Each structure stands twice: as structure tokens, then as C-alpha cells.
Ligand SMILES: NC(=O)c1ccc[n+]([C@@H]2O[C@H](COP(=O)([O-])OP(=O)(O)OC[C@H]3O[C@@H](n4cnc5c(N)ncnc54)[C@H](OP(=O)(O)O)[C@@H]3O)[C@@H](O)[C@H]2O)c1
Ligand SMILES: *[C@@H]1O[C@H](CO)[C@@H](O)[C@H](O)[C@H]1NC(C)=O
């Protein structure tokens with residue numbers, strides 16, 4: 001009895017600790033007259049991010065693959081801001097990304113914020129119409145192409161920022177060679193391949209964010225990565241992982257328990273993303289990774305210039321950038 005009580009107290013204290021250390025974006029910035037794109041903005045962390053930006057008067061373009069008109073209307077009702085727009089994009093298709101960017105360039109005069117939030121997990125070794133691993137394309141190659149195509153518009157907008165929504169799982173990658181970007185993992189050799197696929201894609205996106213930060217510095221664009229933490233959303237990476245081995249089964253169950261007990265809700269999950277997008281202290285800060293609104297360490301591989309550069313060059317090749325689209 002005493003033991004059970006101790007356990008309950010310990011869990012309770014951990015919960016308090018989790019709540020106290022959860023970061024909060026305390027910015028009061030007004031966003032009237034500004035424009036933001038939030039990919040994956042029709043659900044989860046992206047939806048909460050879009051809601052916050054809209055409540056500040058920002059024009060918000062929700063870029064998602066399904067038109068969830070309910071979300072858009074709900075956002076307008078919730079924030080009282082009629083300037084919430086939905087535009088279709090499928091990040092798993094280079095053609096769709098190009099069409100989306102072309103239209104944005106045609107219709108928008110400025111782009112203050114690009115929030116690369118959309119992401120998927122748990123789809124194992126599946127290929128897209130472009131012949132790429134689907135997780136890698138949605139989480140890295142698609143946003144990589146999109147950011148290139150919108151770079152001019154973003155540079156033309158003063159004080160603009162780009163945020164890449166990353167994950168703590170970027171640390172558990174097994175990306176050793178740049179050409180592994182589009183080579184399916186060997187499922188016999190690596191029972192954790194579904195994790196690795198996600199981890200690798202998040203690491204690539206983080207490395208790309210670092211290089212974008214260097215290349216766009218002169219244009220005055222700040223580029224950072226935001227780790228939202230464990231968030232209870234429909235596409236929870238962890239809830240989507242396969243139970244393909246006893247070890248994975250146990251890990252998944254433990255993580256599920258952890259997420260139920262200590263997971264953030266989507267509002268809490270959006271705080272670090274918003275911090276990177278809005279905080280005045282970050283007006284001159286670029287190429288960093290934030291978690292709970294604090295600058296944190298990056299995975300060791302992300303800091304190796306040569307490796308980063310090879311991933312960048314390989315990504316340029318895979319998304320088929322023309323010479324003039326490449327960033328100098
Ligand atoms: N939840 C967590 O614990 C956690 C932790 C660390 C990082 N993250 C990252 O946070 C980001 C947001 O995740 P979330 O938890 O909010 O997940 P979510 O609720 O599933 O939101 C992801 C959004 O992206 C959209 N999307 C998926 N595939 C797309 C595609 N091919 N083209 C365009 N949009 C697409 C989804 O649309 P549909 O619903 O129509 O598929 C959805 O609206 C992701 O990058 C995720 O990896 C999440
Ligand atoms: C995966 O690795 C195993 C063990 O080395 C090997 O027998 C198999 O051919 C590999 N599969 C693929 C698709 O490369």
C-alpha cells in the first residue's frame with residue numbers, strides 16, 4: 001500500500017515537473033499586415049500554430065494536402081480573423097510543391113513566416129511518385145524544395161523567418177551516407193527501420209535548416225528548428241511505429257504510457273514553434289535548435305560541415321533544382 005502511494009507521488013511529481021518545464025511563448029507581437037504559411041496547418045501542432053498567428057492579425061495560409069474546410073472555418077470563428085486561407089499542397093509530390101509555390105509567388109507580395117511543420121511517420125520503405133522514400137520526401141525533400149522556391153519572396157520581406165519543426169528523434173538516426181537519403185533501409189538488418197526512417201528524415205531537415213540559415217543570412221532571414229516535445233496528436237510518430245519485434249513492442253508500449261502521462265497537448269506542443277516564429281530575442285538568431293523555448297544541442301552529425309554539405313548537395317539533385325533555383 002505504502003509502495004503504491006510512493007509510486008503515485010513519484011508520478012505526480014514528474015507530472016508537475018513536466019508542466020513546469022514546458023516552454024511557453026510569451027511574445028505579444030502583433031502580426032497585422034504580415035503573411036505566414038503553415039504546412040500541415042489543418043491539424044495538430046500546425047493547427048494550433050496557425051490559430052495563434054491568426055489571433056495576432058496575421059494572414060495565414062494553411063498549406064495541407066486535404067481541404068479540411070471545417071478547420072479553416074473553425075479558425076476564422078475562433079480568432080475572428082477572416083484572412084485564413086487554405087491552399088492545397090502535397091509534399092510527397094515535387095510537382096505539387098512547384099504548383100503551390102508558383103501560385104504563392106503570383107498571389108503574395110510578402111512572406112514573413114514559413115513554418116515547415118507538416119510531417120509523417122510510420123510509413124515503412126514506401127516510395128512516392130518521384131521514386132523517393134515517402135517519409136523522407138514529406139519530412140525533408142518536399143520542404144527543402146518548397147523553401148528554395150519561396151526563398152526570393154522571403155528574402156524580399158524584411159525580418160522574415162523560417163521554422164523547421166523537428167523532433168528529438170533526429171538524434172536516433174542511422175544516416176551514415178548521403179546516398180542513404182533515397183535507399184530503403186534493410187528491414188532484415190534493422191528492426192527499428194521505421195524509427196530510423198523518421199529519425200533520418202528529421203535529421204536531414206535539421207541539417208538543411210542549418211545550411212539555409214547560412215545561405216539566407218545575407219538576405220536577413222532567420223532560420224531555426226523547433227522540437228515540440230512529445231505531443232498527443234493524431235499523427236503521433238510514436239503511436240504510428242510498427243510493433244515488428246518484441247523490443248519495439250515493449251518500447252512502443254512504454255512510450256505510449258509516457259505520452260499518456262506526460263505528453264503535451266497540441267497547444268503546448270505549438271509553443272516552441274511560435275517562440276521561433278515570434279520572439280524578439282531571436283531577431284538575430286539563426287541556425288539553432290530550440291526545445292521548450294530554449295536553445296539545445298544538435299545531433300553530432302548535424303554539426304559536421306562536410307556531411308551536411310553532402311546531404312545538401314544530394315537533396316539538390318533529388319529534388320531536381322535548376323541551376324538558377326540553387327541558393328548561392
Ligand atoms: N506529435 C509529436 O509528438 C511530435 C513530436 C516531435 C515532432 N513532431 C512533428 O511535428 C509536426 C506536426 O506533427 P503533428 O503531431 O501535429 O501531426 P499531425 O496532427 O498529423 O499534423 C501533420 C499535418 O501534416 C499534414 N500532412 C501529412 N502529409 C502531408 C503531405 N504529404 N503534404 C501536405 N501535408 C501533409 C497532415 O495532413 P493529414 O492529416 O491530411 O494527413 C496534418 O495536417 C510534424 O513534423 C511531426 O513530425 C511531432
Ligand atoms: C538485407 O540484409 C540481409 C542480411 O545481410 C541480406 O540477406 C538481404 O539480402 C538484405 N536485403 C536487401 C533488400 O538488401
Ligand SMILES: *[C@@H]1O[C@H](CO)[C@@H](O)[C@H](O)[C@H]1NC(C)=O
Pocket residue numbers: 306307309310313
Ligand atoms: C557541394 O556542392 C558545392 C557546390 O557545387 C561544393 O562547393 C561542395 O564542395 C560540395 N560539397 C561536398 C561535401 O562535396
